Amino acid sequence: MPFANMLLEDPAVPALERQQALDRIFADPGIPQKTTTSSFWLKDPHESFATRSSKPLPVEADIVIVGSGITGASIARTLLENGINPNSSNQEVPSVIMIEARDICSGATGRNGGHILETADEYSELADEYGEEVAKKTLRFRLAHLKEMLKVCKDLGLTEHVQARKVQFLSAFFGEEPWKDALERLSRFKAGMPEEAAEWIAYDRKSMPEDFKLSRAHGVIAGPAGALWPYKFVTSLLAQLLSKYPGQFRVEDHTAVTSISETSSSAYKYRVQTNRGAISARHVIHLPGLRGRIFPLRGQMSAQTPGSNFPCQAAKHSWLFSYDRGFDYLTQLPSGQMMFGGGFARSEGGGLADLGIATDNEMSLYCDIHLSGALPAVFGRQNxxxxxxxxxxxxxxxxxxxxxxxxxxxxxxxxxVTKRPRSRSIDSGSEWVSAAFGGEGMVQAWLCGKALATMLLKQDGRLSPTADDDISWLPDQMLVTEERISKSVLSRTVPSSHKASL
Incomplete structure (x- = not known):
């Protein structure tokens, strides 16, 4: 069961607090606010995006991508590299325009942990819920991101600049029961996917290497992972696309979408209204009104200085710390900084207070307290x-x-979903979505974006003959269908049996 559902159905949490979380989930998230907390990743803006867009906003575009994170970057790259540009003779009309409400890559991608991590813990749950084949396909999809992301960095000559590296993750468990459960999940994963699980190793306290510095843990499961500087990756990629496709690609910052509507034009089906003007477009890729199906959750991250006795393990390890309730995640930069996030279960209401929060301009005091003091305790103060x-x-x-x-x-x-009647053929354009990665965007977003762009190009008949059109690797459970829209939605109210404490 998705953890949000578990929180909302937890009888130990007052029903009033759960109902308030549901009310936030179904509320309009609005336009991203200008005021934000300052992400360490964004401290040195890319030279191509250090100043605001100054040119007039294009009034027409073939495809509008709303959002400039890793998903949008993947979509843009696939469209431009694998598509046939319909406007090659008209440089005034870009084939693809990306718009961002604030600074480029200042949303989730510019605020996450940069951790390319798939623990395979979900294998058992997926197998029980959907069957072994779905579990295997889903895990293969997620696991493929490590190789894919490192390859993209290498192909673009960005490996050193974005600090992309393969490491061994150490998933440490600080409770006897959580450790037993982890060993059972690992056993099922190894039995079901022996080839993919070959690098996964379990260490109990007796067999744990001393250089792990995790002697306080009941056990550690190690496996392949990766890490990179997410902001540098996205902005460097976008800068290369702008240079390579100057007439086909535009990136516009501080351009907030206020509405999307249909037009009467035979060429451009949609009108994307922004604070800087309107853009007429054939296709729009955005996060639509799937309320109750997709919802925001606020997470917290930090950049910290390691202790004097802690060796730099940036090229060697990354970490995941699992407690009796909740978990934290950690990577280390080559310069030594510890990029430490989590503490969700330690925040107000055991995390419920952050559910449905669509802003990033405030922090949780309890998460701050937890993150500020956890590392010396986890590794041991002597270490x-x-x-x-x-x-x-x-x-x-x-x-x-x-x-x-x-x-x-x-x-x-x-x-x-769109509530806009389809008055014309889909050949005139469509609306699309690639979103809701559940805090695991680094092992889902890139290939989801690649799949979406391939779908769009195939529908338009503009996929290059040399491009690979096979997206059979995308799990069916991720596709937008009417059945899923109908079934995969939270209840608007706390179940009546749980309302006694309201």
């Missing part, structure tokens, strides 16, 4: 050592999109 000055260099929040059924939403949006 950690002393720190001169404030150990926390930065603390910030970001919004993650979750789904009611735990899967991303990828595909063309039907009229039941």
């Amino acid at each position: 950690w050592g002393e720190i001169e000055g404030d150990p926390v260099q930065a603390m910030w929040t970001g919004n993650m999109a979750f789904s009611a059924d735990g899967f991303p939403w990828v595909g063309q949006l039907p009229t039941s």
Whole structure:
């Protein structure tokens, strides 16, 4: 069961608090606010995006992508690299325009942990819920991102600049029962997917290597993972696309969408109204009104100075810490900074207070307290050592999109969602979505974006003959369907049996 559902159905949490969370989930998230917490990742803006867009906004575009994170970057790259540009003779009409309400890549991607991590813990749950084949396909999809992301960085010559690296993740468990459960999940994963699980190793306290510095853990499961600087990756990629496709691609920052409507034009089906003017477009890729199906959750991250006794393990390890309730995640930069996030279960209401929060301009005090003090305790104060000055260099929040059924939403949006009648053939354009990665965007977003762009190009008949049109690797559970729209939605109210405490 997706963890949001578990929170909303937890009888130990007052029904009033759960109902308030549901009310936030079904509310309009609005336009991203200008005021934000300051992400460490964004401290040095890319030279191509250090100043605001100054040119007039194009009034027409073939495809409008709303959002400039890793998903949008993947979509744009696939469209431009694999598509046939319908406007090659008209440089005034870009084939693809990306718009962002604030600074480029200042949303979830510019605020996450940069951790390319798939623990395979979900294998058992997926197998029980959907069957072994669905579990295997879903895990293969997620696991493929490590190789894919590192390859993209290498192909673009960005590996060193974005600090992309393969590491061994150490998933540490600090309770006897959680450790037993983890061993059972690992056993099922290894039995079901022995080839993919070959690098996964379990260490109990007796067999755990001393250099892990995790002697307080009941056990550790290790496996392949990766890490990179997400902001540098996205902005460097977008800059290369702008250079390579100057007449076909535009990126516009501080351009907030206020509405999307249909037009009477035979060439451009949609009118995308922004604070800087309107853009007429054939296709629009955005996060639509799937309320109760997709919803925001606020997460918290920090950049911290390691203790004097802690060796730099940036090229060697990343970490996941699981407790009796909740978990934290950690990577280390080559410069030494510890990029530490989590503490969700330690926040107000055991995390419920962050459910449905669509802003990133405030922080949870309880998460701050937890994140600020957890690392010396986890590694042991003797292993950690002393720190001169404030150990926390930065603390910030970001919004993650979750789904009611735990899967991303990828595909063309039907009229039941857009509420705009389809008056013309789909050849005139469509609305699309690729979103709701549940806090695991680094192992889902890139290939979801690639699949969506391929779907769009195939529908338009503009996929290059040399491009690979096979997206059979995308799990069916991630596709947008009327059945899923009907079934995969949260209840608007706390069940009546749970309302006694209201």
